[in-house]
C-alpha cells in the first residue's frame with residue numbers, strides 16, 4: 374500500500390503517465406537515452422522523448438504490428454528501436470517514425486537483443502526455436518541458430534563475441550563470429566524463462 | 577448450456593478453452609473451420625500445430641510447438657505443455673480480442689499434458705478454464721487406428737465429448753462396432769454423430785465438460801460392464817453413494833489413491849454431496865493433478881447423491897468401491 378502511494382507521488386512530482394488499451398508488453402530506452410519506448414498488446418509503439426517526458430499528450434504512437442508487439446530493444450543506432458510481434462515481423466522504428474520490416478517468419482518474434490561496440494554491431498531475434506543473427510543494419514542474416522525447444526531469452530556478452538539463448542532444459546551459447554559453427558550447450562533440467570550474462574564475462 | 581451453473585459462478589469470468597484431439601485425417605480441421613465459420617457472433621483465438629491438414633480461416637491463429645515439459649516432481653505422468661503456458665500468457669494480455677480459445681493438437685498427441693496445463697500452472701488457472709476435450713473419431717478408420725496406436729486409446733479416454741465423424745462412409749453394423757469400441761474405453765462422454773464436421777455448436781462449445789451434472793446423470797448404472805476386460809485395457813468405472821460424504825475423509829482417500837495410481841488413472845470426475853454443504857461439489861483430476869469447486873445448490877427434486885467416475889487402466893472396481901464407501905459419514 375505505502376509503496377504504491379510513494380510511487381504515485383513520485384510519478385506526479387517527477388514524471389507523467391498515460392493509460393493505454395490492453396497491456397504494455399515491454400519498455401526500454403534508446404541507446405542514447407534520449408527516448409523511451411513502450412510496446413502494447415495492441416501492436417502499438419509509444420515513444421516519449423526526454424524533452425516531452427512530462428507531457429504524455431505529445432508522446433507519439435505508431436501502429437507497427439498487426440497483433441501484439443511482444444519484443445522491444447534499442448536499435449544499433451543511437452535513437453531508434455527494434456520491435457517483434459506476433460505477426461512474425463521484426464521491425465525497425467527510426468527517429469523519424471519510419472517503420473522498416475527487417476524480417477518476417479511464421480512464428481511470434483518474442484525476443485530481440487542488440488550489441489554495439491566500436492568494431493561490430495549485431496541484431497538477434499528469436500522466433501520459436503530459432504534465433505536469427507543479423508548485422509548491425511539488420512539487412513543480412515549472418516546465422517540461423519537452432520535450439521531444441523522454444524527460445525525464452527537471448528543475450529549478448531559484453532564484447533559481442535558470444536550470444537546465449539535460454540530454453541527448456543538449459544541454455545545454448547554460440548559464437549557470433551561467422552566462421553564458428555560450434556555451440557556450447559549448458560544443460561540444466563527444467564524450464565528456463567530468461568537469461569543474462571555476467572558483464573565481466575565468464576559467468 | 578444447462579442451467580446448472582448459476583451466473584454468479586466465478587468460473588464465468590474465465591476464458592473457456594476447448595481442446596480438439598483426434599487422429600490425422602479424422603476431420604479435426606474441418607470441424608474447427610465449421611466452428612469458426614458458424615454464425616455465433618463469437619471470436620476465437622486458435623492455437624494449432626504446424627502439421628495441420630488444411631488452412632484455418634481465422635483472425636487470430638497461433639502456431640504451437642507441442643513442447644511437453646516435465647514437472648519438477650520426477651513423476652512420468654506429471655507433464656505440462658510449456659509452449660501453451662507461454663502462448664496463453666501472451667493471449668491473455670489481449671483478452672478483449674476473443675471470447676474463447678480453441679487448441680488443436682497433433683494426431684499423435686497425448687491429451688494429458690494439455691489438460692494438466694490447466695491444473696498445474698497458476699497463471700493459466702487464474703484466467704482460463706478447460707471447457708472440454710473434444711475427440712474427433714473417423715468412423716471409417718477408427719477400429720484400425722485403435723489396433724495400431726496407444727494414443728488413440730488415450731484420446732478416447734480423455735474425451736469429454738466425442739464427435740463420430742464420417743458416419744456417411746460406413747454402414748450400420750460398422751457404426752455400431754465403432755460406438756461399442758468407444759464405449760468400452762470411455763463410457764461417459766456423449767457421442768455426437770457427424771458428417772464433414774457438421775456438429776451442432778452447442779454440442780462442442782461451452783459444454784462445461786467439468787460441469788458434469790448432465791453428463792454424469794445421463795449415465796445409468798449399467799456400467800457394471802459384463803464384457804471381460806483385458807487388464808491393460810482402458811476402462812471406465814462409475815460409483816454412486818447415497819450417504820453424504822465426509823469431506824476430510826474423501827480428500828484423504830482420493831489424494832492417496834491418485835498419488836499411488838495416478839499414472840494408470842487417466843481421468844477422474846465427480847459430483848459430490850458433502851455432509852453439511854448445501855452446494856454440489858465438482859471434483860476432477862487428470863492423472864494425479866486434481867481440482868474441485870462448489871457448483872451451486874442441488875436442484876429441486878434432484879437426488880442428492882455422490883457420483884464418481886474413473887477412466888484408466890488396471891482399475892480395481894471392488895477396491896475403488898470400498899474406498900469410496902469408506903468416505904461416507906458414519
Ligand SMILES: [Zn+2]
Pocket residue numbers: 651652653654838839863864
Ligand atoms: Zn504424475
Ligand SMILES: [Zn+2]
Pocket residue numbers: 760804805806809
Ligand atoms: Zn476388452
